[in-house]
Amino acid sequence: MPAGIPYEEARTRYQVGGQPRMRADDASVAELLRAWHPDHGAGARVALAVGVNRGEPCQPDLARHLQANALIDDVDIAGAQLTTTDVLVIGGGGGGCAAALTAAGEGARVILATKLRLGDSNTVMAEGGIQAAIGDDDSPQRHFEDTLRAGHFRGEPELVARMVMEGPDVIRWLIRLGMMFDQEEGQLMGGNLLRKKPGGATAARILSYRDYTGLEMMRVLREAVDLAPGIEVWNRCAAVELLSDERGRCAGAVLYNMEWRSFVLVRARAVVLATGGAGRLHLNAFPTSNHYGATADGLVLAYRLGARMRDLDSFQYHPTGIAHPPHLAGALISEAARSAGAKLLNGEGERFIDELQPRDVVASAILRECAQGRGIARDGQLGVLLDIPTLERENPGILAKRLVTVRHLAHKCGIDATQEPFLVYPTLHYQNGGAEVDVHGATAVPGLFCAGEVTGGIHGRNRLMGNALLDILSMGRRAGAKAASRDGAVPAIRAGIGHVHAWQRELTAAGLPLDARAPLLFPDYAHFDLQADAGLGSGAHARVVGGLR
């Protein structure tokens, strides 16, 4: 890691309420991204050697998982318990819940399987808010254009248009389910919802509940799913493989029940993958803001069954992850802080970027400061300052009222947020790409639907704050409804893992090893080995399973 300016020295240049100057800079946004964003540069991508995206670029760490062998073979699931349902939803975050609630509302029998517990997801961790164009100075058209522009015009206009037009209805749906939103004034009926402006947008469009919107959303969705009579929730059941029929359709999934330590085959008319992204793979050795379960499982399983992917080399590094103290590295400071006016300062005490630029631009600017020696070094960590104390001085009470989690985070960091700025560094936050889907979340594989972060196409190559929560709910609802409909669904005569055998032949032909397996299910440091846990193969060399599992 390059050297930085010692914290103590940088701290002498900082004062609460100071008016730092902006460092002169004539680099264009395109130059800044090309030179400093982790998606660019020599080691940023490799060509995939197998699968439908063969020859196309992919982030190298993710490619290893996409090109791995399956976790199981026929013999492992011989005699496994078998059950059937109409719709199998895999993933217990906001997207999975939206799909399950909608499918059940259409009369389908639904099983929602989740690796940890219902609600354990990135959704519950979302802080900033959800976008919906409801202001009188705003329109779905503006939302549409902002989303495309932030995504560098690489998003699918059809998908974006559906999402932005549904924004207001998604908010109504959430309110009907009992979710609260911040208001301009206290009146519940006839008041206005409070709107905030996200970086990269032309109007105030973020709707929120304090700065723990995801928590408010997820506890409502989880309760709704839990109490819905048509939905069975299977906690601690990880998807280890999809099931296919003789025509290559998706016919369900193989789940591993972590409590029984056994496999369960779920045959379903349709599967909705809402498994989230890849943050816990710590791509490019970055810290991450992501939930423990975000290990790209859905991407791996969908790709192996033949779903086409896109933008597998595009990730979002959120500008303001915690850099110090080290044990909180990667934890997120919500964009709500910059949205409210918090400034970024380098070790020279200068501002160096318009803080309300899109996330990839701001993150690149921070990486540049650090790489060029203007970052700040503290206990082996490098970063720049996020000036919350000045924000609080200029807006007394903002920490107590609007930035509650920022105050909590400062407490955990052992600093007084009214006096000390945070040391921040970009953190791996979001997978921009993923499975290609149509407006109903349908992939190219019949019977396989995807919703949320596991999909690509809406956010192009960079996502706006607040569009993730809207994406998971609008697409989750549509995928759930379509999966529940019986359009063209012919029940599979046989369901198995035949596609795995074809995949293994393809790996061998490409000279790839068969002993690398995926999905990972848990990050490396979880010390979990499915082969050992389930007693597969000889297992003799595997570690004795202990701890919390």
Place this chain on the structure above:
Amino acid sequence: MLHLTIEGREVEARGGCSILQAYVQAGETLVEGVGCMGQGVCGSCRVMVRLSGEKEVRTALACETLVQEGMQVAFLDYFTEATRHTYDLEDIGDSWQVLRTITDVFPEAPHCRHCSGCDRACPKDLEVQRGVNLAVEGKLAEASHVFDECVMCNLCTLACPESIRPNHLGLFVRRIVASQALRPANLMLRLRQVENGEMTIDFDAPGARPPA
């Protein structure tokens, strides 16, 4: 290095790290009782903690609790309740009857013993018992705010001798307030405009295309 006991195992840890981090850094398997891993919002990592030299055991979230010398930690399993309070928000017709609805769905709520077990169990220091009492009195807005920062860890439910399930009561009240009363003007207007066809997307607008 600090020495502590987690799940009966002797663990060495550097100061300044959380219980969860200490556990995985010691090489133990961690695939349960973990979620957001530090943000303190998922409510998964429920633990009982006893500090060295103290008799009292308190409850906490392992991702937010830093290790201390001599600390003893035990994780609390999630359990599936035999009975639950089921309801359908759509069935709440007459909001004048909301007090009755609350006690119909949560019949134990008026039986609060004021033991404050829920307050002591709450890792977020919420005034849970007050929230329960406010809900029973019909002070819904005030009750709902008590549970603003609730992460649904269910520790208050574990602690309640009357099986009130206070966090679920709090969430129920919040959901009633939002679904029955929140009618934002700007949202309602925009919904009408969308439904009337006044708002459409122009795919060919100049701003929808990359700059030349």
